[in-house]
Amino acid sequence: MGCAISGLATKSEFALKDGEEDAAAHPSEEQIQIIKDSWKVIRDDIAKVGIIMFVRLFETHPECKDVFFLFRDVEDLERLRTNRELRAHGLRVMSFIEKSVARLDQPERLEALAVELGKSHYHYNAPPKYYNYVGAEFICAVRPILKEKWTAELEEAWKATFQYVSSLMQQGYQEESLRQRNLTMSPKDRPDKRSTAL
Ligand code: HEM
Numbered sequence: 781m782g783c784a785i786s787g788l789a790t791k792s793e794f795a796l797k798d799g800e801e802d803a804a805a806h807p808s809e810e811q812i813q814i815i816k817d818s819w820k821v822i823r824d825d826i827a828k829v830g831i832i833m834f835v836r837l838f839e840t841h842p843e844c845k846d847v848f849f850l851f852r853d854v855e856d857l858e859r860l861r862t863n864r865e866l867r868a869h870g871l872r873v874m875s876f877i878e879k880s881v882a883r884l885d886q887p888e889r890l891e892a893l894a895v896e897l898g899k900s901h902y903h904y905n906a907p908p909k910y911y912n913y914v915g916a917e918f919i920c921a922v923r924p925i926l927k928e929k930w931t932a933e934l935e936e937a938w939k940a941t942f943q944y945v946s947s948l949m950q951q952g953y954q955e956e957s958l959r960q961r962n963l964t965m966s967p968k969d970r971p972d973k974r975s976t977a978l
Contacts, residue, residue: 783836783920785939804940804947811937812884818934819881822922826878830870832921833914835860841913847906877918880945894945898952902960908950915942 807815822829835857838845846852850865860866876897883890898908919938923930 783923785916785919785935804943806887806944807884807937807940811933811940814934815881815884815937815941818922818926818929818938819878821926821929823878825925826874827867827871829918829921829925830874831861831867833873833917834866834870836917836920837913840917841910844906844910844913847904847910873914880941884941890945891948894948895952895955898949898954899956901949902953902956908946908953911946911949912942915939915946918942 838851838857838860845854848869850869851860851863854860854863876893879893880890883893901907901911915938919935919942922938923935926934
């Protein structure tokens with residue numbers, strides 16, 4: 781373990797509560813450029829980073845492990861380092877990060893992707909208060925890979941990117957949660973129906 785990140789975890793504990801709006805700013809042009817450059821190094825190790833990131837997430841926030849049907853009963857986290865399913869899951873998440881990096885300069889496309897992912901996370905029972913933990917663990921996992929290329933500016937840029945993606949995922953989660961609530965309500969109790977009846 782032993783990787784202190786200020787900002788992300790604190791933000792998710794105190795600001796990203798379910799049901800609250802938290803529209804994070806889009807990363808700046810300079811930040812996008814350094815993110816893209818660093819990705820060229822990180823992408824050679826995506827399988828490794830995916831595994832480290834999730835083992836660390838489960839160590840630091842065991843409540844996240846309970847969300848995963850496949851891993852919730854695994855007591856010995858070291859065993860997960862060689863687990864095929866965790867490797868596959870880590871790769872799915874890393875490939876999403878790769879797509880996000882590629883779309884940082886096309887905000888509408890990134891927005892559509894991340895909002896949709898937030899909607900699926902509603903169905904995975906993974907609430908927004910946990911999303912920023914992933915960013916913090918990602919940073920801890922990639923820092924040793926980038927070695928002397930890691931700078932305070934790069935750390936800020938990755939934090940801004942994860943906060944941005946997390947806030948879009950939160951938006952999708954909330955939209956889906958509202959949609960589901962509307963579906964289960966009887967038509968006369970739906971807020972949209974009540975207002976049109978007036
Ligand atoms: C920035 C944060 C996160 C990103 C980018 C992310 C990304 C992804 C992606 C790409 C998938 C593959 C399936 C799909 O595309 O719908 C996925 C699945 C899933 N995620 Fe996340 N995720 C994040 C945070 C979390 C957190 C914090 C949890 C749990 C507390 C979680 C739980 C799950 C579960 C249960 C699945 C489905 C199981 C599976 O695909 O193996 N996710 N996530």
